[in-house]
Amino acid sequence: MIVYRNSTSNISSEMLEGFFVDWPNPPSPKTHLAMLNKSSKVIIAIDDNTNQVVGFITAISDGVLSAYIPFLEVLPEYKNKGIGKELVSRMLKELADIYMIDLCCDDDLVPYYDKFGMTKTNGMVLRNYKMQSGNN
Numbered sequence: 001m002i003v004y005r006n007s008t009s010n011i012s013s014e015m016l017e018g019f020f021v022d023w024p025n026p027p028s029p030k031t032h033l034a035m036l037n038k039s040s041k042v043i044i045a046i047d048d049n050t051n052q053v054v055g056f057i058t059a060i061s062d063g064v065l066s067a068y069i070p071f072l073e074v075l076p077e078y079k080n081k082g083i084g085k086e087l088v089s090r091m092l093k094e095l096a097d098i099y100m101i102d103l104c105c106d107d108d109l110v111p112y113y114d115k116f117g118m119t120k121t122n123g124m125v126l127r128n129y130k131m132q133s134g135n136n
Contacts (some may be wrong), residue, residue, distance in 0.1 A: 002054065002083060004090060005044045008036050015046075015053045018075050023132060030132035040067070043090045045074070045083050054078040057087040059095060067095045069103040088116055 005011075013029035016036075020026035027035065036042050036058065046057035055074035061067035067092060075086045095101050104123050105113060114120070 001048050002078075002081075002086075003046050003048050004086065005046065005095070006042065006090075008033065008042060008044065008078065011044060011053065012035070015051065017052070019053075019056075019073050021076060025129065027132075027134040035071075035134065041089040042095050043087050043094070045078075047078070053135060055087055057091045059091055059101075061095065061098060063098075065099040066106045067098045069101065073123045084112075087111075092116060107129075 012031065013033045016029040016032045019029075019032060030061050036044070036056065039058035040061040040063065041059040046052065047054045055072075055078060057069065057072045059067045059069050068128055072084060072087060074087075092101065101118075102123075103113065104120075104125060110120050
């Protein structure tokens with residue numbers, strides 16, 4: 001069974017193996033845990049049979065008008081089981097009192113987020129790939 005938590009308490013870096021698939025310079029599990037801890041909001045999906053984190057979503061927010069969802073990820077072997085949908089739904093509920101909730105995604109993911117009532121818009125990004133792992 002998958003359980004969902006709104007906290008990183010009792011989450012260790014050892015529980016965060018296997019994420020950031022296909023990233024050339026993925027963050028280490030230790031850096032991943034730091035990222036989760038420093039997010040304004042986090043929801044974590046845990047397989048209670050293995051006690052491993054199998055998915056997560058984060059938000060960064062000023063707590064007044066705006067929030068940005070930078071990460072939604074589900075381990076490959078747990079995809080297509082409704083975990084991502086549940087994570088997004090829960091995060092949008094957490095952010096329901098915020099005026100604007102933004103995220104950036106690849107074109108092939110637009111239909112996925114459209115199902116949550118999100119609207120496609122223009123955006124600009126700057127990526128510093130030498131810092132992708134989070135190690136300074």
